[in-house]
Each structure stands twice: as structure tokens, then as C-alpha cells.
Amino acid sequence: MDYKNIAVLNTFTPDAIPDLDAAVLGALELFQKEKLPRIEILYKRPLVVGSGNAEATGRIIFEDTDAVFASESNFESKLKHVPDIDGVILISASGGKHAPIIAKRAKELGKHVSLITNNSNAPAKEFVENKDLFVFPKNREPYTYNTSTYMGMILGHTRENPKEIQSFIEKYIDTISFPDLSLYSSYFFIIPPKFSGIIRMLQVKFIELFGRRIAHDVETSEYMKHAVTVVPSDELFVSFGEENTTWGEPNKRLQLPLPENAGYAAMMAIGYYVIAHIQKQHPPYFKENIALYAEKASKIFGSEIRPIVE
16 A cells, blocks of 8 residues: 555645645545554543544544533533543543643542543643553644544544545545535535534534635434524535435435445545535635634644644
8 A cells, every 4th residue: 555645644835735635535544554542441421521623523432421521611610510520531632722721620620531632742641640541643734634633533432444434435435426516605414313423523624624715514314304494595415325305406415425334434534525525626715824823823822833733
């Protein structure tokens, strides 16, 4: 295997940022050659904390457990008002930004902390014992892409086969005749109910890449039965794994397959891959603005944030 997408990720510059599809395929290449740790945490009722896509990743990994979920905004309230929480699982790609603040406060409140991260030198690890530290491999990627980071954690839980996911994309997604996506400034993703936990991750990726320049919504096929289409708009309805015979005009529907017995990693990879198709056919909003955003974010967090995460 030549790992051609990893090569792209290892050599790009801030002036030539790759599209999201390179990060997706590069992640799948990485996990074919790197071993993933197993997440073995024995809390009876943990508080799972993360920011943005880290929070969504935690909800996916621990959705079948008796966990309490929180973000940087409400974790302390959960710790104070849910008395049977017996440990904190902190999910953070960098282990920085809010992570050390959350870990420090959890320890002050007498809670054991576990950290799931991609950074062996994570600032938050000073509050974590070695046996409670889970470090996953990652690729060099543009800031906020966070594809290999959270996909690796999800794969560590689902144990899906990354080679099979990549082969499915090449055989069944790359060969689809996509409509002219540049004609649409609004998209509605419809996903199977069993993947409800991926909704926030897909929403965040739209926000990161397009801001408010492109409208988006993501719901399950079951939730579509509620009042989400009362006001019609000129949008493309993209359904994954299930045929859409109801929502949107017939000529504004795109049906995409999912692998048989697909798990969350496959749903994430294919969802991001389709967003990359949209990215390719619209102005490079993200690429034109990420350097300036990184400067602003550095001031907000009080530490240097670069457009490229090494």
C-alpha cells in the first residue's frame, strides 16, 4: 500500500491546504498500519466530557453505557448535582485548551480522571495516572479537520475494518454520478436512526468548513417525520443507507449507500467524504480564513494554535 493520502497530509503547506477527502482517506490508511488501543474503563457511571466533536465522539463511544454527558460549559454542574458519578472520562484530541481546566477541577472535586487523546504530551495528563491514559495515533491535518483523531477513537470502540471502509468508498461512492453541487447553497443530510450520535459531528463539520455561507441540517429518517420541512427551500436532500421517497423534490434527492452492517466509523468517513464533495464545488471559505482564525484562537486560549496540527 502506498499511503498516498498520508503523503499529501505530511507535505501540504498553509498555502495549499487539502480538501477534507484527503483527511478521510489518509485516516483510513493510517489505521491500516497503526494499532489502536482498546478503551477499557470500568467506572459504573462516568461523566464523559468533551468539546465540539470530542463531545460527540464520547456520546458515540459510550452511548450504550450508563454515562452522563457534558461539555466544557456544564461539566461542573453535572459533577455537583449527579452524586453517583464515580469518574470522569475526558476526550480531547490535543489534551489542551479546556481539557486541563476540566481535569484539574474534576480532581479538586474528588473524581478520578481518564483521558482519551491523540497527544502523548497532553497538558491534561498531569491529572491522569498512566493506566488511565489512552493515546490514539493521528495524522498531520489542517486545524479543525480532526478526522484521524476522532475516527481512531471511534474505531477503537467499534473495531470496524478501515480497509473495508476505504474499499467501499472507492467502489460505491467514487463511482456515483453526483449532481452539480455548486448549484446548491443548502443541504439536508438524512441518516439511519442507529447513527443518531453522528448528527452533531456532521453539523460541526459543515460549520467549520462553510460557516453560514452554506445552510445545512442533519436528522435521522425517523425524526424527518416531525416539523423540519414545514418551510420549503431550494436544498439538496442527501440520504445515507436508506431510500428517500418523501423529502424534497424528486430531482433534488441524492441517495448514497452504506456498507452492510456499517458502524459509526463508516458513517463518519462517508459523511465527511460527501461534505468534501461539497467543499470542492464551492469557494474555498475554510482555506481562505483558517490562518486568521488560528491567530484569533491563539489569543482566546492563551496558547499558540497553528493552521496545521502536526
